[in-house]
Every structure is written in C-alpha cells, then in structure tokens.
Amino acid sequence: MPHVVTQACCGDASCVYACPVNCIHPTPDEPDFGTAEMLYIDPSTCVDCGACVTACPVGAIAPGHRLPEDQRRFTEVNAAQYGENLFVGDVRFPVNMAKRLPLAPVSTPAPLRAGPQHVAIVGSGPSAMYAADELLRLPNVSVTVYERLSLPFGLARFGVAPDHTATRTVMKLFDDIARHERLRILLNVEIGRDLTLDELRERHDAVFWAGGAPTDRPLRIPGTDAHGFAAATSLVGWYNDHPDFADRRFDLSGERVVVIGNGNVALDVARILAADPAALAATTISPTALEALQHKKIREILVVGRRGPREAAFTLPELIGLAESGISVHADPADLAGVDTSASDITEREKLALLRELAERPPVGSEDGAVRIRFAFGLAPHEIRTDDGRVTGVRFERTAVAADGTATPTGEIVDVDAGLVLSAIGYHGVAVPGLPFDPKRGVIPNDDGRVMDGDIPVAGVYVTGWIKRGPTGFIGTNKTDSAQTVASWRHDVEAGLLTAP
Ligand SMILES: Cc1cc2nc3c(=O)[nH]c(=O)nc-3n(C[C@H](O)[C@H](O)[C@H](O)COP(=O)(O)OP(=O)(O)OC[C@H]3O[C@@H](n4cnc5c(N)ncnc54)[C@H](O)[C@@H]3O)c2cc1C
Ligand code: SF4
Ligand code: SF4
Structure with missing residues (x-):
C-alpha cells in the first residue's frame, strides 16, 4: 500500500527531494505550493521505497498499511488530490493531463566570490x-x-x-x-x-x-476591555509557558467559552480547553495551565465564524485531527443545508463532507460530563456583553453569506452566554x-x-x-x-x- 502524508505535515517539502519517482506534490516549484494545506503522495506512482519517511522532520509520512485508526482518513485525502481531476490554482486538469514539473534538483551552491x-x-x-x-x-x-x-x-x-x-x-x-x-x-x-x-x-x-x-489582530467591538475577554495569542502563550504570558490567568469557571474566529489557532485553543487534562499531562503544557485546566468547569466551546462553512479558515488536516481526537465535536445541520459545493476544489469539498458528518453525529450533552466543541457559522460579533466589568456573553448579528463568500449583516441578533470569550482572528x-x-x-x-x-x-x-x-x-x-x-x-x-x- 502506498505511503501517505498525514496531519503533522508542515509543508517544508524535504520529502519532495527524497522521493525518487516525483510523486509528492505540490513541489515548491509548482504554482499551488504556497496555498496547499499540506503535501500529498500520488498513490498510483508511489513505489513504497520509504525514502520520504526518513526525510520528513516531523514524522508526517507513514506506509498506508501502518496508519493508526485516527489517521486513516488521510489515505483518501492524499488520493483525492490525484483523482479524476487535479487542481492547480483555479485550473482543473484531468489527471492524465496533469502538469508535472521535473523533480527539483538538489544543488550545492558555489562559495561566495565576495569573500567571507x-x-x-x-x-x-x-x-x-x-x-x-x-x-x-x-x-x-x-x-x-x-x-x-x-x-x-x-x-x-x-x-x-x-x-x-x-x-x-x-x-x-x-x-x-x-x-x-x-x-x-x-x-x-x-x-x-x-x-x-x-x-x-x-x-x-x-x-x-x-x-x-x-501580537493579535484587534477585535474592534465594544466590551473587549472587560474581565473574561482575551486574545487567543495570550492563551496560547500561557499554555505553552511563554515568559511574556506566565502571569496571565483565565477564568475557566463558566460553562461556555466562545472562540471568535475559526482558523487553525481557534481549533488549537478549543481543543486544548476541551481535552482531558490527564492526556495533556503527558505533553509539554505549562504546569500552571495544566493545574488550571484540571479545575475547569467548561462544558462547551463554541467556535464561531462570520462567514459560512465553505469559507471556514481552518485547514482540512487540522479538522480531521480534531474530528478524530476523541473529543465530542459538532456542527449545526442548519449551517450546512444548501451550501453549494459545485465551485469548490477537492480540499474544500472534503472539508464540507467532514463538517456534514460532524452535523450527523448524535449530540453529546453536558449531562454526560463531556466537554464538546460546537461550530457555528454566519455570526458576526457585534459586542461583548458585560455586567459590572465582567464578560457575560457575546451579542452576534446573523449574516447572509453570498456565493462569492461575502457576509452581509441581516439585522437578526443572536445572544450567546459565555464566561470566557477568546478572539482568534489572526496575528499581526x-x-x-x-x-x-x-x-x-x-x-x-x-x-x-x-x-x-x-x-x-x-x-x-x-x-x-x-x-x-x-x-x-x-x-x-x-x-x-x-x-x-x-x-x-x-x-x-x-x-x-x-x-x-
Ligand atoms: C498558535 C500557533 C500555532 C501554530 N501551529 C502550527 C502547527 O501546528 N504547524 C505548523 O506548521 N505551523 C504552525 N504555526 C505557524 C508557525 O508557527 C509559523 O509559520 C512560524 O513560527 C513563523 O516563523 P517566524 O520565524 O516568522 O516567527 P516566530 O516563530 O514568531 O519567531 C520570531 C522570533 O523572533 C524573536 N524576536 C522578536 N523580536 C525580537 C527582537 N527585537 N530581538 C530578538 N529576538 C526577537 C521572538 O522572540 C521569536 O523567537 C502556528 C502558529 C501559531 C501562532
Ligand atoms: S515511499 Fe518512496 S516512492 Fe513513495 S512517496 Fe515516499 S519516497 Fe516517493
Ligand atoms: S510530509 Fe514531512 S517532509 Fe513532506 S512536506 Fe510535510 S512535513 Fe515536510
């Protein structure tokens, strides 16, 4: 069974240069390298030599037959890129016409003529x-x-x-x-x-x-100075023991956390807040964060996007990682109804298919004692609701998402209660x-x-x-x-x- 690239891929392309048959793409010389969410192995060309496994600095490649259960989906994810159609940017090539650049040569540069x-x-x-x-x-x-x-x-x-x-x-x-x-x-x-x-x-x-x-991109709405609102940058720094954030404290005593933004950092913070602290104890998490998480009262983490599921900012490998993490993860079927995928590329279609699967999973309620992560789409933050300087929730305005992905406020207000609100709308x-x-x-x-x-x-x-x-x-x-x-x-x-x- 051919080799497969999995979730940890960080796109450094070391494997590309190791592969003797040029079956790992996109290569740095191909137009979609800069936008690809990971690299993919062509299963019909791979000769199973294993050279890429040792070249990968993060252990992201494994022989297909040795993939653990939670990584199996990556077999399809790799193969899908070489299926009936191959996309290079916006251009669709039937696979037998797929453009392939020659394998990038590994060269040894000559010494500088200019001296030391x-x-x-x-x-x-x-x-x-x-x-x-x-x-x-x-x-x-x-x-x-x-x-x-x-x-x-x-x-x-x-x-x-x-x-x-x-x-x-x-x-x-x-x-x-x-x-x-x-x-x-x-x-x-x-x-x-x-x-x-x-x-x-x-x-x-x-x-x-x-x-x-x-720094974080600031969320410019009223209420962000209240106690209980924080940028995801500070929570990330706190759980990773960054000295600049060692003194930060986060109130984890409320039942719901709202994460505004749905990129990979939003998924990271939601997953760490939802994870079983016993499992985190075996990681490099900061002891202070671990101690606080052991006493958390959180039951739900709502990850909210202003636009629709088609425009979700997280990548497919990260969504797969979350869906297979053992944490209870859900999407709302109403958010996915009628989403048009005809113009989507392979990765976008796979993302939506997985979100649909999550929407069909039976919801796990707080009565089970489990912490769940729930996705919500089409909600633009309007203000952080506060009482006496403390966060009590978020006021959202529902948006209508057009086919080109633009979100227009509809005037419909949606209030969500929360004890902690994190903004994860990007770094700056x-x-x-x-x-x-x-x-x-x-x-x-x-x-x-x-x-x-x-x-x-x-x-x-x-x-x-x-x-x-x-x-x-x-x-x-x-x-x-x-x-x-x-x-x-x-x-x-x-x-x-x-x-x-
Ligand atoms: C929360 C989060 C999670 C991520 N997870 C992943 C992941 O799972 N996989 C993945 O592939 N990518 C991940 N990324 C992306 C990846 O971390 C970035 O692409 C990468 O770190 C950017 O590298 P950089 O060197 O530009 O900046 P940085 O990594 O930020 O490095 C900048 C360095 O410069 C130092 N510095 C700044 N100013 C000065 C100064 N004046 N003097 C001296 N030193 C200074 C800083 O202390 C820092 O060490 C993640 C990013 C974030 C924010
Ligand atoms: S196992 Fe060998 S042929 Fe297959 S992708 Fe890796 S390097 Fe290429
Ligand atoms: S699979 Fe490994 S070596 Fe290849 S691009 Fe991803 S991280 Fe780099």
Missing part, C-alpha cells in the same frame, strides 16, 4: 533557522542569531499546541542547525533594547530581521524602530526579502518569515520564504550592494 560574510539574524523562529541553514551551506558565511527570549525557536516552541507532539519535533531539526560550527545563538538579547539596529548593522555585513508577528506584526513598516498588513515592506523604503532598498537589511509575508502558512512555508531572501541577499553581495552608496 558575517550575517546577523534577529529572532530564532522557523524562518530564522531555515535562513541560517541556507546561509551556512555557503562555506565562507558565519551567522549570529539574536533571540530576546531565554529559549529559541519562536512559535515552533511557544505557538504549536503542546498536544501536536509530532509537529513540535521540528525543533530537533532546528537543534541540528543550531549546532553548526559557524552559527552562534545569543539568547536573552533583544534588538531595540540590548542592542540597537544600527549597532547590529555596524557589527555585521548584513542583518536579516526574522522577528515574527507577535509590530513596527521595528528604524525600519519601514506597513501598519495595515503588519509587515516590513520588502522586495523578495530586501527591506524597501518606498522604492529604495535599505542596504544590507533583509526580512523573512511572518514579518515579511504576514502571519500565514506553516512552519515549512518559512523554508521556501527564507530561501528566497537568501537568494536576494546573495545576489546583492555578489553585486557589491550591501553598503549604502
């Missing part, structure tokens, strides 16, 4: 570590990584949920990179506090800013003193990684990761992103452009 270079990288998250890895392939480059926290690897450590144990093993790969003899990591050094950007530029030939997008970058910033997108303006001040490149300063492209994509997406920035830097070094004229 010492590069500073600010941050030690995935984008920083992939950039360092790419830079260190050049024999005459050395790298110093500056990290403000006492532990490295950014959101791979402080974002990825503690029960996503396979995904968290990517830190072993970063540990390997960190051991390179030409790499130094300086922890507890914040650029802007302990050293200025100018000082850094004086000490190095180039600076790569890889500081991520650390913050401005770096001394560098240009696009406040709307929360990114540092750049041209393929070169920091741009209007039309003029800021000599010797580059950017990668979430602060370069915005808070989207998986851990592995940062690998191709950082490779692009390193290619821009290399071009500039060879062209003698690193210092301002």
Whole structure:
C-alpha cells in the first residue's frame, strides 16, 4: 500500500527531494505550493521505497498499511488530490493531463566570490533557522542569531499546541542547525533594547530581521476591555509557558467559552480547553495551565465564524485531527443545508463532507460530563456583553453569506452566554524602530526579502518569515520564504550592494 502524508505535515517539502519517482506534490516549484494545506503522495506512482519517511522532520509520512485508526482518513485525502481531476490554482486538469514539473534538483551552491560574510539574524523562529541553514551551506558565511527570549525557536516552541507532539519535533531539526560550527545563538538579547539596529548593522555585513508577528489582530467591538475577554495569542502563550504570558490567568469557571474566529489557532485553543487534562499531562503544557485546566468547569466551546462553512479558515488536516481526537465535536445541520459545493476544489469539498458528518453525529450533552466543541457559522460579533466589568456573553448579528463568500449583516441578533470569550482572528506584526513598516498588513515592506523604503532598498537589511509575508502558512512555508531572501541577499553581495552608496 502506498505511503501517505498525514496531519503533522508542515509543508517544508524535504520529502519532495527524497522521493525518487516525483510523486509528492505540490513541489515548491509548482504554482499551488504556497496555498496547499499540506503535501500529498500520488498513490498510483508511489513505489513504497520509504525514502520520504526518513526525510520528513516531523514524522508526517507513514506506509498506508501502518496508519493508526485516527489517521486513516488521510489515505483518501492524499488520493483525492490525484483523482479524476487535479487542481492547480483555479485550473482543473484531468489527471492524465496533469502538469508535472521535473523533480527539483538538489544543488550545492558555489562559495561566495565576495569573500567571507558575517550575517546577523534577529529572532530564532522557523524562518530564522531555515535562513541560517541556507546561509551556512555557503562555506565562507558565519551567522549570529539574536533571540530576546531565554529559549529559541519562536512559535515552533511557544505557538504549536503542546498536544501536536509530532509537529513540535521540528525543533530537533532546528537543534541540528543550531549546532553548526559557524552559527552562534545569543539568547536573552533583544534588538531595540540590548542592542540597537544600527549597532547590529555596524557589527555585521548584513542583518536579516526574522522577528515574527507577535501580537493579535484587534477585535474592534465594544466590551473587549472587560474581565473574561482575551486574545487567543495570550492563551496560547500561557499554555505553552511563554515568559511574556506566565502571569496571565483565565477564568475557566463558566460553562461556555466562545472562540471568535475559526482558523487553525481557534481549533488549537478549543481543543486544548476541551481535552482531558490527564492526556495533556503527558505533553509539554505549562504546569500552571495544566493545574488550571484540571479545575475547569467548561462544558462547551463554541467556535464561531462570520462567514459560512465553505469559507471556514481552518485547514482540512487540522479538522480531521480534531474530528478524530476523541473529543465530542459538532456542527449545526442548519449551517450546512444548501451550501453549494459545485465551485469548490477537492480540499474544500472534503472539508464540507467532514463538517456534514460532524452535523450527523448524535449530540453529546453536558449531562454526560463531556466537554464538546460546537461550530457555528454566519455570526458576526457585534459586542461583548458585560455586567459590572465582567464578560457575560457575546451579542452576534446573523449574516447572509453570498456565493462569492461575502457576509452581509441581516439585522437578526443572536445572544450567546459565555464566561470566557477568546478572539482568534489572526496575528499581526509590530513596527521595528528604524525600519519601514506597513501598519495595515503588519509587515516590513520588502522586495523578495530586501527591506524597501518606498522604492529604495535599505542596504544590507533583509526580512523573512511572518514579518515579511504576514502571519500565514506553516512552519515549512518559512523554508521556501527564507530561501528566497537568501537568494536576494546573495545576489546583492555578489553585486557589491550591501553598503549604502
Ligand atoms: C498558535 C500557533 C500555532 C501554530 N501551529 C502550527 C502547527 O501546528 N504547524 C505548523 O506548521 N505551523 C504552525 N504555526 C505557524 C508557525 O508557527 C509559523 O509559520 C512560524 O513560527 C513563523 O516563523 P517566524 O520565524 O516568522 O516567527 P516566530 O516563530 O514568531 O519567531 C520570531 C522570533 O523572533 C524573536 N524576536 C522578536 N523580536 C525580537 C527582537 N527585537 N530581538 C530578538 N529576538 C526577537 C521572538 O522572540 C521569536 O523567537 C502556528 C502558529 C501559531 C501562532
Ligand atoms: S515511499 Fe518512496 S516512492 Fe513513495 S512517496 Fe515516499 S519516497 Fe516517493
Ligand atoms: S512535513 Fe515536510 S517532509 Fe514531512 S510530509 Fe510535510 S512536506 Fe513532506
């Protein structure tokens, strides 16, 4: 039985280069690589050699016959991508006409002609570590990584949920990179506090800013200053033992939590709040969070989207992971009735099929003592309801969702009681003193990684990761992103452009 890519896939494409028969797609050279929710193995081409299994840093690939029960659905998910139709972006190819680019070659770069270079990288998250890895392939480059926290690897450590144990093993790969003899990591050094950007530029030939997008996108409705409202960023930091959130406390004594937003982070926080604390005890969860969760009174977590199920922001692998987690998960049949899937791609159709299955599952009530997660769609948050400065719930306005996915308020009010309300509508970058910033997108303006001040490149300063492209994509997406920035830097070094004229 062919091999299968499963939930932990973080899209770094290492498997693509290992496969001798080019059956793992999309490859980084294919147009839909940047938007794919994971990579998929073509079951009709796979020769079961197993080379991809050892190449995968997070153990996301397994032989089909050895898949555990909760991962079996991924056999269909992989095969469906190579079924009667293959989508490349919006273009549909019958499979026998499917476009296949040649297998990407693995090349060893030639040494720099410009002589030895010492590069500073600010941050030690995935984008920083992939950039360092790419830079260190050049024999005459050395790298110093500056990290403000006492532990490295950014959101791979402080974002990825503690029960996503396979995904968290990517830190072993970063540990390997960190051991390179030409790499130094300086922890507890914040650029802007302990050293200025100018000082850094004086000490190095180039600076790569890889500081991520650390804040939440604000939810601009009344009541968000009340006790019992929080951004998911702080709950994630709290359960992952991030030092900035160690003192946060969350009131888990109410029966219902509302999570506003339905991306993968919303699913993470809902799953951690619903999980059996005994199961979480075996993970890297913070002891303070575990203790609080052991005393929770929560019975229901409502995950709410402004638009319809077709527009749900979570990815299919994460929905499968939640549906197979043993937690009671439900969708409302009324939300799914009449949803038109004719224009949807394969992944969207599979997502809706699974939501329909969840809608058919018999509801488990609080009388059973189980905590359940319930999806609700077509509800736009209007205000956080409060009493004496404390959250009592959320006032939503029902929306009508058009075929193109736009949501229009209908005027119908829906009140939901809750003791805790979490906003999970996305992360956002913050401005770096001394560098240009696009406040709307929360990114540092750049041209393929070169920091741009209007039309003029800021000599010797580059950017990668979430602060370069915005808070989207998986851990592995940062690998191709950082490779692009390193290619821009290399071009500039060879062209003698690193210092301002
Ligand atoms: C809650 C959550 C869960 C996620 N789960 C998954 C998952 O399961 N699978 C997956 O593939 N992807 C997941 N992701 C996405 C993944 O974490 C990101 O794609 C990735 O971490 C972005 O990398 P980055 O290097 O740009 O930023 P970050 O990981 O945020 O790293 C930035 C680093 O820079 C440091 N820094 C910032 N400013 C300074 C400064 N001035 N001086 C020194 N250091 C500084 C920070 O402390 C941090 O260590 C998740 C993201 C979130 C938010
Ligand atoms: S088992 Fe071998 S042939 Fe099959 S996807 Fe993996 S590397 Fe390719
Ligand atoms: S994590 Fe990387 S190596 Fe593993 S399956 Fe996904 S793309 Fe392939």
